[in-house]
Amino acid sequence: MPLYLVRHADAVSEQESQARPLSDRGRHQVRALAAFFRGNGQFTPAYIWHSPLSRARETAELLLIGLASETALVETPGLLPEDDPQEIANRLNAITSAVNVAIVGHEPHLSALATSLIRGKPAAAVLDFKKGAVLALERAGNAHKKTGQPLWRARWHITPELLVAKPTPAVPDL
Numbered sequence: 001m002p003l004y005l006v007r008h009a010d011a012v013s014e015q016e017s018q019a020r021p022l023s024d025r026g027r028h029q030v031r032a033l034a035a036f037f038r039g040n041g042q043f044t045p046a047y048i049w050h051s052p053l054s055r056a057r058e059t060a061e062l063l064l065i066g067l068a069s070e071t072a073l074v075e076t077p078g079l080l081p082e083d084d085p086q087e088i089a090n091r092l093n094a095i096t097s098a099v100n101v102a103i104v105g106h107e108p109h110l111s112a113l114a115t116s117l118i119r120g121k122p123a124a125a126v127l128d129f130k131k132g133a134v135l136a137l138e139r140a141g142n143a144h145k146k147t148g149q150p151l152w153r154a155r156w157h158i159t160p161e162l163l164v165a166k167p168t169p170a171v172p173d174l
Contacts, residue, residue: 002155003092003117003137004045004102005110006063007129009160011055022058029132029160030059034066036163042156043134045102047072051079053106059132060104071102081106085113086122093117093150110135117152120144132160 009026022030037043043063050060052075060073078087088103095101103110111125114135118126121144129135136155143150 001095001098001139002044002100003152004043004100005114005129005135005137006059006102006104007107007110007131007133008051008053008055008059008104009062009132011131019054021054022062026055026059026132027062030062031066032160032163033132033134033158034063036158037063038067042136043067043102045071045100047074047099048102048104049074049076049079050104051076051106053080056104056106060102063102063104076103079103079105079109081109083109085109085116088113089116089149114154117150118154120149120151121147127157130159130161134158 008022009029010023011020011026012023014020048060048064048071050056050073056079057075064071064073078084092101107129108125110129111127112122114127114137115125116122117137127135135157137152138155140151140153
């Protein structure tokens with residue numbers, strides 16, 4: 001069961017809008033991610049769980065549109081920035097079928113969730129999600145020896161900056 005953790009893309013500031021929808025840059029980030037994944041088939045969720053905040057919902061919607069997918073969008077409680085990530089970890093660990101899920105959320109929740117899944121217990125976060133970043137996880141097939149929680153391992157991690165083509169400097173002849 002692949003699991004995809006997606007941090008919402010760039011949003012406008014709170015001064016610009018209390019709702020904090022995606023900025024032009026954020027919409028561009030999501031379109032680039034969707035085009036990348038449409039081309040390689042490495043992002044195939046059956047469900048996209050997202051927080052109720054507009055920037056996460058918009059990120060999920062634009063991914064869905066860009067992938068031309070029939071993936072189901074599900075507004076999911078427990079995905080706000082300060083929510084307890086163990087609630088979502090427990091829900092994920094209870095899923096026994098091979099259903100692929102993507103979660104579009106926020107920091108610091110996503111990094112705490114990823115750490116909890118990888119370590120098998122709550123711990124200090126081991127990574128920080130950039131806006132628009134995606135981390136793919138898969139079950140490792142074993143459980144934490146003390147908590148009994150399934151362990152997960154990272155498959156890949158991508159940030160929007162990796163998808164922007166930059167000019168390659170000329171290599172001097174030797």
